Amino acid sequence: MDIIISQDFFPKIGGAHLWLYEVYRRWPSKVNLLTTEYASYSDEASQQHDFDKLDHGSLEIIRGLTAIEIINLFDWRCLNQFYNNAKKISRLKKSKSIIFLHSLRAFPEGFLGLLFKKMHPNKSRLITYAHGEEILIAQTSRQIRLMTKLVYSGSDLVIANSNNTKNLVLDLCPTAKVICIHPGVNAAEFIQSDHDILAYRSKWEWSSDKLIVSTIARMEERKNHAMVIRAIGELKNEGIAVNYICGGDGQEKNNLIRIVNEMGLQQLVHFTGAVTDQEKKLIYGATDIYAMPSIQVGPMIEGFGIVFLEAAAAGKPSICGNIGGQSEAVRDGETGLVVDGSSLFDVHQAVKILVHDADMRVRMGRKGKEWAVEHDWSKIAERTYMAINNLQSSYEQIPQTISGSMGGQK
16 A cells, blocks of 8 residues: 655645656556645635646545644654654555555655654555755754654665765665655657747747747746846847746745846846746747756755756756756756856856857757656656565565556656
């Protein structure tokens, strides 16, 4: 029996949630996903209701988890929340089979999974996902660092989103059983028709030969939109007019608008606000270069970067930073360029090179499509299932392989 523990989930979304969703909806047997209820937030209640009604493949979403907002093991209320959540997991058990717990991250989900495993030592196995930034966040608190180390030590398997994240896990817990499986992309969904791309460009009054750079991401400091804007400004000073789409929203938006106004780039930089899945795909299609040269801000890093695979699937070269695991999502010189995101010179030069070299853009776009197909979610689900099967085969009979059931689901 498989149970995912995810304190937050759709309609709130991040790359970590998407990773688990795309993998486990393809699972060859039913998977219970235990998460929290958002109904107390009126603006999200309807979104949650609409999402939960959709077909989620093998996933059955159960909104019965109590959110643990403050982690303090010296507070009996926190301990009581962990204990009560562990009992909720127990109530999902309907057979004598081993329970495989799949935790979104080390804390609080992984610690909850570890508590359940201690309560049922012979009847449960724990798989914990690692994304990178949560490990660095753990270093800022002695208590959370200890919790994280205990979770990794007690997990039967840790699945890291990049080799960089894998090394962070091992630095914290050398005994962890950790493997790297990169997240993926629905490769075929990012191929847009020329008609739709031209229609989207016309919305902004851009001709077919207008060069477009884009970033589609939450607007937060580490995503480094600001450096791309400054690079666009440098190019303008050199007489090179390149338009820049900032797709998405976030806390950094007002600061980015201020930079645009100060540099007089209002005609070149365009803020879309929140985008739908379809508009996101159209932006990639209308884009010539995708740029998100992420940097580290405090403990926050880019653990991998699914957006780079999305750009690759659309046949567009990327510019990424050299911090964290993002350089594993972009093959330097093949599917894009890896730069020092803290250097205006490096970011400016990378954009300039790709702006001037159309053949390079086409070549990288072609390689990018091949790279994205290698990371199609169906293949990532297969790799994940086989890795966990190595645990599961020791305890119970294996169901049919994922490729023979839902592995081909897009």
